[in-house]
Amino acid sequence: MENKRALLKRRIIQLAVIVLVILLGAVMFVVGKEHTILLDNKSIESGGVTYNAFQVVEVQVDGRDKLELGPRDRDKEVVMGQRHKVTVTYFDKYYEEHVVVKKFKVPISQKMVLISLPAVAAELDQSVWLTNYEAPTLLNIPKDEEPIVSDDLIPLDF
Amino acid sequence: MSELRETKGEKFFNIIEKNAVSILFLIICAVGIAFSGYSLGYLGQEIITRVARNSFLIISLLIPIMAGMGLNFGMTLGAMAGQIGLIFISDWGIAGIPGMVLAMIISTPISALLGWLCGKILNMAKGREMVTSYIIGFFINGIYQLIVLYGMGPVIPIKDPALVLPRGYGIRNTVNLIGIRRALDDVLAIRVFGLSVPLMTFIVIALLCLFMVWFKKSKLGQDMRAVGQDMEVARAAGIRVEHTRIVSIVISTILAGYGMIIYLQNMGTLNTYNSHMQIGMFSIAALLVGGASVNRASIGNVFLGVTLFHLMFIVSPMAGKNLIGQAQLGEFFRVFVSYGVITLALVLYEIRKRRSRTRAGRLLAQDQLDAIKEEQ
Numbered sequence: 001m002e003n004k005r006a007l008l009k010r011r012i013i014q015l016a017v018i019v020l021v022i023l024l025g026a027v028m029f030v031v032g033k034e035h036t037i038l039l040d041n042k043s044i045e046s047g048g049v050t051y052n053a054f055q056v057v058e059v060q061v062d063g064r065d066k067l068e069l070g071p072r073d074r075d076k077e078v079v080m081g082q083r084h085k086v087t088v089t090y091f092d093k094y095y096e097e098h099v100v101v102k103k104f105k106v107p108i109s110q111k112m113v114l115i116s117l118p119a120v121a122a123e124l125d126q127s128v129w130l131t132n133y134e135a136p137t138l139l140n141i142p143k144d145e146e147p148i149v150s151d152d153l154i155p156l157d158f
Numbered sequence: 159m160s161e162l163r164e165t166k167g168e169k170f171f172n173i174i175e176k177n178a179v180s181i182l183f184l185i186i187c188a189v190g191i192a193f194s195g196y197s198l199g200y201l202g203q204e205i206i207t208r209v210a211r212n213s214f215l216i217i218s219l220l221i222p223i224m225a226g227m228g229l230n231f232g233m234t235l236g237a238m239a240g241q242i243g244l245i246f247i248s249d250w251g252i253a254g255i256p257g258m259v260l261a262m263i264i265s266t267p268i269s270a271l272l273g274w275l276c277g278k279i280l281n282m283a284k285g286r287e288m289v290t291s292y293i294i295g296f297f298i299n300g301i302y303q304l305i306v307l308y309g310m311g312p313v314i315p316i317k318d319p320a321l322v323l324p325r326g327y328g329i330r331n332t333v334n335l336i337g338i339r340r341a342l343d344d345v346l347a348i349r350v351f352g353l354s355v356p357l358m359t360f361i362v363i364a365l366l367c368l369f370m371v372w373f374k375k376s377k378l379g380q381d382m383r384a385v386g387q388d389m390e391v392a393r394a395a396g397i398r399v400e401h402t403r404i405v406s407i408v409i410s411t412i413l414a415g416y417g418m419i420i421y422l423q424n425m426g427t428l429n430t431y432n433s434h435m436q437i438g439m440f441s442i443a444a445l446l447v448g449g450a451s452v453n454r455a456s457i458g459n460v461f462l463g464v465t466l467f468h469l470m471f472i473v474s475p476m477a478g479k480n481l482i483g484q485a486q487l488g489e490f491f492r493v494f495v496s497y498g499v500i501t502l503a504l505v506l507y508e509i510r511k512r513r514s515r516t517r518a519g520r521l522l523a524q525d526q527l528d529a530i531k532e533e534q
Binding site for chain 1 (some may be wrong): 247249250252253254255257260263264266337474509
């Protein structure tokens with residue numbers, strides 16, 4: 001009886017350790033998952049309104065080094081984990097500095113997301129400025145070429 | 159029993175013989191350093207990097223030696239398990255320390271299973287553990303290649319095209335571990351006298367050393383030592399000999415898996431089909447160079463061995479180039495020395511074993527002679 005109880009206790013401890021290790025693995029998976037954040041300074045249209053690309057914009061992800069983007073520039077940051085912060089710094093046509101900070105969460109299954117900087121600056125809904133992005137591969141290259149968009153740039157567009 | 163009287167010459171010869179491999183390496187390294195022309199700063203930096211990179215793997219060899227199972231050539235099984243963990247985290251895109259921890263978690267059950275299998279087989283081949291574990295390494299390598307070359311892709315889902323061969327299945331020869339490259343080394347990297355020291359890696363190694371010291375004193379550690387000294391006496395004392403031997407191999411294999419992950423995070427690249435095979439040979443050679451033998455090894459042997467062995471690795475190509483004009487000669491030399499040192503250590507072990515048997519006989523004879531003299 002005593003032996004059986006000791007054996008049961010041992011089995012329970014072993015099971016608990018296995019469950020703990022699996023949980024630790026799951027946490028590591030979520031915390032360590034890499035995501036690519038594409039930072040896009042292109043004009044964007046939403047709700048019939050066009051938000052123009054910046055002449056020069058500074059963007060920072062999670063307090064890393066600032067990236068400076070020109071019109072139609074796209075850069076990337078590779079980050080770990082799901083919750084991040086993007087800081088967009090730009091000057092308006094009166095050379096007044098504006099800083100917009102947005103927090104967002106990247107879905108665990110998503111390898112790449114695209115952030116539209118003009119949409120962030122315009123403080124649009126997150127679904128507009130944060131979109132999932134599938135990198136084109138040989139299998140899913142778009143058949144038609146994207147139309148060339150000429151940007152009307154701010155702040156030089158007085 | 160009285161002490162066998164030894165002449166000073168015999169004592170000196172015994173010391174030389176006991177440390178023959180280390181002394182030989184000291185001489186090789188001294189000559190190599192002189193001819194290589196490398197600065198002390200460069201050599202120091204290289205040694206620090208290599209000690210941090212290899213020590214964990216070599217420490218994993220200590221437990222089977224304690225249990226009297228000799229040098230665990232089966233550590234390659236753990237290395238393969240570690241590599242499988244790394245392939246998975248690379249595919250899933252898990253980076254940094256979490257990636258390393260996840261790779262270790264994945265490798266643990268695989269290492270434990272392979273270690274258990276290896277231990278079971280070694281129990282059937284008592285007295286021939288080293289050659290058996292060596293061959294098991296080749297056998298499991300075949301299965302590893304089958305899984306990695308044909309299973310990964312169609313059976314085991316691997317989605318990242320950077321990992322999969324262009325034909326659509328199987329893992330590429332080289333896997334880029336950029337996500338975890340120097341993840342542990344860079345956590346607490348400090349500079350001492352202009353040399354970069356990966357402090358966190360050394361802390362992990364120190365923790366493993368503490369674990370080894372504690373383990374030796376634990377009940378299981380004492381059982382292993384008893385089994386290592388005499389299996390029959392241990393059995394008579396109520397120790398489960400076979401079980402203890404299996405546990406020693408399982409622990410060694412799991413630690414080898416972790417060691418391989420630490421090794422590869424430093425390298426930053428995984429040579430899918432070769433890394434594990436090389437590592438077994440080099441780790442064992444390094445331990446032997448440190449003065450360990452088939453039945454006796456300590457933490458001190460690990461650090462002395464990895465320092466001397468890798469010092470030879472660093473200086474030999476340049477020394478070869480400066481001496482003969484061909485760096486390739488140094489390359490051949492270091493491979494030749496790796497195998498040579500294992501052979502030399504095994505031969506010396508056998509000679510020592512025979513000599514100790516003779517010595518025991520002489521001791522007995524001397525005791526009997528002393529007893530007769532006392533009676534007279």
